[in-house]
Amino acid sequence: MKRITMALSLFLVGMFAASPVPAAQQELIINGSTTVLPVMQKAGEAFMAANPGISLAISGGGSGNGIKALNEGLCDIAMSSRDIKNTEVEQGKAKGVTPVRTAIAVDALVPVTHTQNPVKELSTAQLRDIYAGKITNWKDVGGKDSSIVVVSRDTSSGTYETWMEMIMKGEKVAPSALLQASNGAVVQAVSKNEKAIGYIGFGYLNSSLKKQNVNGVEATPATALSKKWPIARELYIFTNGQPAGVSKKLVDFLLDPGKGQKAVSEVGFIPLQK
Amino acid sequence: MTVPSHARKETLIRRILAGAAGCSLLFLGLIMVFLFMEGLPVFSIVTAKDFFLGFAWYPTSDPPEFGIFPLIVGSVAVTAVSSAIAIPLGVMTAAWLTEIAPKTVRRIVKPVIELLAALPSVVVGFFGMVIMAPALQDWFYADTGLNLFNAGLMLAFMSVPTICSIAEDALHAVPVSLREASLALGATRWETTIRVVVPAAFSGIGTACMLGMSRSIGETMVVLMVAGGAGIIPYSLFDPVRPMPAAIAAEMAEASFRGEHYHALFAIGMVLFLFTLAFNIIARQIAEKNRQALD
Numbered sequence: 160m161k162r163i164t165m166a167l168s169l170f171l172v173g174m175f176a177a178s179p180v181p182a183a184q185q186e187l188i189i190n191g192s193t194t195v196l197p198v199m200q201k202a203g204e205a206f207m208a209a210n211p212g213i214s215l216a217i218s219g220g221g222s223g224n225g226i227k228a229l230n231e232g233l234c235d236i237a238m239s240s241r242d243i244k245n246t247e248v249e250q251g252k253a254k255g256v257t258p259v260r261t262a263i264a265v266d267a268l269v270p271v272t273h274t275q276n277p278v279k280e281l282s283t284a285q286l287r288d289i290y291a292g293k294i295t296n297w298k299d300v301g302g303k304d305s306s307i308v309v310v311s312r313d314t315s316s317g318t319y320e321t322w323m324e325m326i327m328k329g330e331k332v333a334p335s336a337l338l339q340a341s342n343g344a345v346v347q348a349v350s351k352n353e354k355a356i357g358y359i360g361f362g363y364l365n366s367s368l369k370k371q372n373v374n375g376v377e378a379t380p381a382t383a384l385s386k387k388w389p390i391a392r393e394l395y396i397f398t399n400g401q402p403a404g405v406s407k408k409l410v411d412f413l414l415d416p417g418k419g420q421k422a423v424s425e426v427g428f429i430p431l432q433k
Numbered sequence: 434m435t436v437p438s439h440a441r442k443e444t445l446i447r448r449i450l451a452g453a454a455g456c457s458l459l460f461l462g463l464i465m466v467f468l469f470m471e472g473l474p475v476f477s478i479v480t481a482k483d484f485f486l487g488f489a490w491y492p493t494s495d496p497p498e499f500g501i502f503p504l505i506v507g508s509v510a511v512t513a514v515s516s517a518i519a520i521p522l523g524v525m526t527a528a529w530l531t532e533i534a535p536k537t538v539r540r541i542v543k544p545v546i547e548l549l550a551a552l553p554s555v556v557v558g559f560f561g562m563v564i565m566a567p568a569l570q571d572w573f574y575a576d577t578g579l580n581l582f583n584a585g586l587m588l589a590f591m592s593v594p595t596i597c598s599i600a601e602d603a604l605h606a607v608p609v610s611l612r613e614a615s616l617a618l619g620a621t622r623w624e625t626t627i628r629v630v631v632p633a634a635f636s637g638i639g640t641a642c643m644l645g646m647s648r649s650i651g652e653t654m655v656v657l658m659v660a661g662g663a664g665i666i667p668y669s670l671f672d673p674v675r676p677m678p679a680a681i682a683a684e685m686a687e688a689s690f691r692g693e694h695y696h697a698l699f700a701i702g703m704v705l706f707l708f709t710l711a712f713n714i715i716a717r718q719i720a721e722k723n724r725q726a727l728d
Contacts, residue, residue, distance in 0.1 A: 221686055309576045313492045313683040315694075331491060332504070337579060337673050338662035340683045342563075351567045354576055382693070 185405050189217045189239030190361075191225020192317050194360065195394050198264060198413075199238055206412050213405055222317045225251035229397055230256050234423040235406055237397040240266065240317035242323075258397040263413045264431060265424040267383035267391040268321060271346075272367040273353045278302040280372040283389055286326050289356060292333030297354070309336040310348045310357035320341070322358055325390050362427015380429045394428065458671035467705060471691075471698035475499065484700065490675070492663040492684060492694045496567055498695045503664045505704065507581075507674035508650055510658060514585025514650040520642050522589070523596030530597075531604040532626045539686060543601060550594035555723075558658030561587040566659065575671035579661035582670040587655045592645035599644060603637020604630060636720040643716030647709045677701050 177260040189199055196219035203215045225237035230251040243258055251258050270286060272278060279287075279299055288294040289307055298304045311332050312319040317412075321333075339345045342363040349357040350367035361383065364370055370378050373389050382388040413419030420430040435682065475484060479499045481723040482637050487500015526546065530539050565587070566578025575582075615625040661673020662683070681698050 168710075224686075224690075227690070249715075306576055315686070315688065316531075316686045320493075331494060334489065334664045335673075336663055338664075338675065338683065339578060340657060344658070348577070350581060352570060352577055391588060418623065 175418060178200050179300070181358060182269070184386055185213045185408060186236040187213065187215050187236060187405055188428070189236045189238065190220055190228045190234040190242040190391060191216055191396075192222040192241040193219035193234075194222075194317050195219075195238035195263075195396070198394070198419075198423050198428060199428040201426050202413055202419040205408060205418060205422065209412070209418075210408065211408050221315070222320075226258065229258055229399060232256065232399075235398070239397060240392065240397070241320055242396065256399045258399065259372045259401055259412055260395050260397055261402065261414075262395055262431060263419065264394045265391055265429040266394050267350045267378055267388050267429065268318065268325070268358050269361055269363070269364060269390070270356060270358045270371040270373065271349055271373070272356050272371060273351075273370045274367065276302060276369055278371065282373065282374050282418070283326055286373070287328065287330055288323075289371040290327060290332050290336065291330040292335060305354050308352055308355040309333065309340055310345055310355050311336040312342075312345065312358075313338050313340050317358060318358070321392050325392070360427065363431060364427075383429050384431075434519040444526035457655045464642075465706070467697060468703055471696060472701075472703040473696075475693070475696040475700040476694070478693050488506070490665075492688075492697060497693060501677070501680075501701055501704070503666050504677045504680055504701065505673055506707070507664075507677070508705070510581055510674055511584045511588060511656060512646055512650045512677050513583060514670070515588035515664065516646050519592045519596055519645055519649075523641065523645065524600050524638055526593070526597045527600035527604055527641075528576035528626060528631065530601050532622070532630065543598070546594050547598050548594075550598070550718075552591070554591065554652060554654040556601035557587050557590055558655040559579050559604065561655065561659035564597055565584070566643070571673060577661060577671075577673055578615075579659055580671045581660065581667050581679070582674045584660040584674070584676070585655050586684045587659055588649040588652055591652060591655065595717070596641045600634070600638045603634040603641065606637070607633045636722070639719035640716045643712045643719070647712035648717075650676075650708050650712070651678060651705065653682050657682050677705050681705075 160369040188401070189203075196217070196269075199215075199217050200362070203217055207213065207215060214256060219238075221241040222237075222241055225234065225239055226247050227250070228234040229237035229253060230247065236380040237427070243260065248258065270281060274298070278297060281300060285294065285300050289300070290309055290311065292377045294300060295307055296304065297307055319332075337348060339348055339357075345357040345359050346363055346365070346368060356371075358399065359368075361380075365377075372378070376382050376387050376389065378388055389418070396410070396413070398406050398410070403408075414431070423430045478485070484499055484501060485505070486502050488502055489498040490504060491498040492582045521697040530543060534542065561583050562579070565583050569575050569578035569580070569583055583609065601632055611629055611633055612625055615629040616622070618629070657675040659678040660679055662675050662679060664675045664680075665672065667674050681701055684694065685698050688698055
């Protein structure tokens with residue numbers, strides 16, 4: 160049954176690509192990371208305005224759910240804030256799906272503190288020790304004599320996963336860390352607390368927070384793109400096989416510096432170098 | 434001629450009502466079955482002892498750890514703090530409304546208090562996060578304003594209307610003759626309230642408290658926003674906690690369907706359900722016992 164629907168949808172997509180006249184309403188189902196979601200929504204609006212025959216159904220359920228939906232044929236494009244795992248590639252293979260990755264933007268995580276905090280710079284090792292609960296006083300990293308309030312994201316978020324991978328490297332975040340459910344909640348918790356440290360996506364930086372340099376590098380769009388910034392990650396979309404037909408149209412739109420990439424910087428991420 | 438049609442109408446109405454009542458029972462039953470179906474498999478991953486008494490909640494680590502003891506303690510702690518604030522406040526307000534306040538004041542104040550219950554929990558949570566948390570840091574030098582005390586205070590905010598409204602109904606239902614008898618015997622108004630009216634309405638007040646507490650333990654948005662979310666055993670009022678509903682709400686969206694984490698979250702839901710069930714049974718028991726005592 161699944162194979163028949165797949166063959167049928169491939170056939171339809173093929174028809175569409177081949178025919179010079181746009182078919183009636185074409186729908187693309189997009190699911191996945193809530194980090195990528197704002198980019199897709201912003202770019203999607205412009206895309207639909209430019210292509211009246213195509214409608215996008217965009218929903219966010221997390222990177223893992225998006226890739227799972229792609230593997231199960233429940234969506235056409237999966238958004239993800241991390242690379243695909245080997246187990247997920249296997250799962251796709253079992254269902255006859257080959258997820259293909261396309262990078263669409265760069266997201267840099269930035270450690271942030273209260274604006275009154277005198278500390279300007281931390282090393283990745285210090286960050287790891289702070290989050291693991293080994294360093295618990297700001298004076299140990301060159302600050303005032305006061306306890307450190309560690310603010311982290313929920314264990315299920317893609318942002319937390321990236322932090323674990325790039326900073327914690329196998330260590331666990333101490334159970335005393337405040338787990339917040341969104342980037343906005345972290346901004347709120349840190350900007351109102353002189354003792355706090357948190358980490359957020361580049362796009363959420365604002366003047367109510369102080370960004371910390373890491374390993375002597377300042378977080379800027381340039382350092383994130385050149386991979387000098389130690390906590391940068393690419394944001395991806397996954398398609399079943401190389402993007403074709405309507406999917407390809409959308410991918411091309413997303414990568415266009417004047418269109419999709421403009422949306423990327425508008426929602427606070429860093430556009431890919433072109 | 435009219436009698437049989439009347440009778441038929443009666444039966445029809447009776448059946449419709451029975452059907453409506455049956456529906457809610459059926460839904461509750463189905464939800465329970467589903468909850469246990471999805472929750473119980475967790476015990477094939479961890480032992481019951483590790484699950485209930487484990488200290489580490491690292492659901493996405495490799496290997497994952499599913500110890501919910503700090504989460505249970507977090508829930509119990511916020512409920513205790515909120516009850517300690519809300520029960521005296523709610524019951525005393527109710528006593529004032531029935532025994533002391535003039536009728537016109539009561540007619541205005543009671544609906545206003547009940548209106549408090551209509552405040553969306555996300556609004557209460559936002560208030561706790563943006564206004565209360567920084568204030569707590571300044572006043573009490575707390576490490577973080579997102580903590581047990583803040584969550585308890587916000588929950589008290591939400592359960593006072595429930596407690597006050599039900600307790601007020603119970604106090605109001607105490608027959609005037611009881612009050613008159615007490616006053617006639619020479620008791621003062623204070624003595625009458627404390628020794629006669631409140632004991633006579635005890636079952637209703639008990640029910641009010643229990644319902645208020647079950648509201649606190651099940652409330653999600655407020656604890657998600659202001660409790661801090663740290664999975665630790667609190668040693669002070671100003672330590673952050675991670676109550677059970679907050680863990681479920683924050684993590685369910687990302688838990689892979691029918692995965693270990695998913696089952697663990699449903700098992701937490703099971704525990705939460707048992708807690709509220711217990712509160713409701715106790716509320717019933719209190720009501721039953723004292724009704725007999727009064728008779």
